[in-house]
């Protein structure tokens with residue numbers, strides 16, 4: 633699978649959040665390489681768990697502090713991601729499908745997340761949190 637290159641357009645304008653989003657892209661790229669090379673993906677789950685804990689918490693604290701109008705809907709998207717992550721981890725642990733297939737479907741989900749959540753839902757709170765400074 634092809635690698636994703638971070639573009640300036642992806643930045644929201646909050647350094648901590650942008651850094652975390654870049655970490656996710658790096659993780660997607662590692663996963664794509666593992667998939668191509670048949671490497672193990674177990675480590676990716678720990679990185680994703682950490683990402684979820686640190687990043688979603690940071691973002692939700694921020695949105696709460698700015699009294700963001702779509703906070704509840706945004707939180708639901710995060711919870712849906714967490715549920716997906718725990719389901720996919722469970723299926724990996726059960727060993728029912730091949731690591732390659734799991735890596736492939738995770739890759740597709742995460743790429744979708746980048747497009748639909750980071751570039752849409754996260755971008756949507758930019759004006760509230762960053763204002764029109766850009």
Ligand SMILES: [Fe+2]
Nearest residue numbers: 691749753754
């Ligand atoms: Fe978010």
